Amino acid sequence: MSTFVVVGAGLVGAATAWQLARRGHEVTVLERDTPANAMGSSHGSARILRYGYADPFYVRMVVDARREWDELERLSGERLFTRTGSLDAGAARDPAALAAVFAEVGVDHELLTPSEAAARWPRLRFAGGAGVLWHPAAGVVDAETAVSAMLRLARAEGARVETGRPVASVERAGAGYRVAGPDGRAVEAEKVVVAAGGWLPDLLGGLPLPEAFLSAFPPLQVMQEHVFHFPYREAPSETWPTFIHTEAAMLVYGLPGGRDAALPGGRSGQKVAVFNGGRPVRSAAAQDGAIDRASRERITAYARRALPGVVPEPYAETTCLFTNTPTEDFVVDGADGITVASPCSGHGAKFAPLLGRIIAESAAGERAAPDRFRVGGGRGAPPP
Secondary structure (H helix, E strand, C coil), rough: CEEEEEEEHHHHHHHHHHHHHHCCCCCEEEEECCCCCCCCCCCCCEEEEECCCCCHHHHHHHHHHHHHHHHHHHHHHCEEEEEEEEEEEEEHHCHHHHHHHHHHHHCEEECCCHHHHHHHCCCCCCCCCCEEECCCHHHEECHHHHHHHHHHHHCCCEEEEECCCCCCCCECCEEEEEEEECEEEEEEEEEEEEECCCHHHHHHHHCCCCCHHHHHCCCEEEEEEEEECCCCCCCCCCCCEEEEEEEEEEEEEEEECHHHHCCCHCCCCEEEEEEECEEEEECCHCCCCCCCHHHHHHHHHHHHHHHHCCCCCCCCEEEEEEEECCCCCCEEEECCCCEECCCCCCHHHHHHHHHHHHHHHHCCCCCCCHHCCCCCCCCCCCCC
């Protein structure tokens, strides 16, 4: 079996380390800060797991990922997924087309009129005549707890997890690699997996990979996004659904906020944001955590007209990072013993245990990642 260094202990890095360790490989994880820290893309308790993609490839991936989440919950003894169901609305979402894909793949769903949806979910208002798609299997993933669970399982299989270990360079060392930090501390291994999320743009060009690979690698855009939490007008008798709604040239998503912004008495609110509504930054190192006032006003106005079940005054706000390729396809590819994994974090959290398995199998040479995840192999974008 091989020795591996995994760079990054977010959702994908933790999943990869676990999958490699359970296969008998010797694994060291280097995390620049702490696992699932707020400077990356895997912190907090609330990430949407939904099936709404126009491409059957990704819908089938969600079906497969859901089985991986079930296994992870069983092995860890942790509750990592809360079923809420999810709604897709707005003409640009094309709910009827999504419903046709669900029918093809076999995902349970209902296509409702806006009035039918309003009667069932009076705390949400989806105007327009495009219909509303409901799929009950969707829900919310607890990202932070999932990271902890996967790293705990990885350690149980012999993996080492080292925190406070930023990576400054990866260099060839004999038949393998030397992975070093800015303080000179280094770890050597036969193979390296780089799962650095929004920090990848700072590392990619310095990796000892063939020039042809680096030239073909799709450009990465790191976005500093703004997220807002709105209090419910009344304590909900049942969990709110997640939703994705195209409205007024925006793609808005919402989900129950969980621990991310807990209120007194164990209550929480609805987490609402615009997809790719923030600003691009060079990499995670350039984020400043500043909330844009125009973004706050835009999402508050949306809550006022589309979410009658919340008080349209955010009680909490934060930033997070999305890292996207131009097609929003993932990248799982590499050469010469280095694997680069860049899931588009705008929609990648739901796939984490499955992606960990795909990356581990690819890095260990068991099987190649899907063609569209390999550099130059993408065949078009899934919708956000």
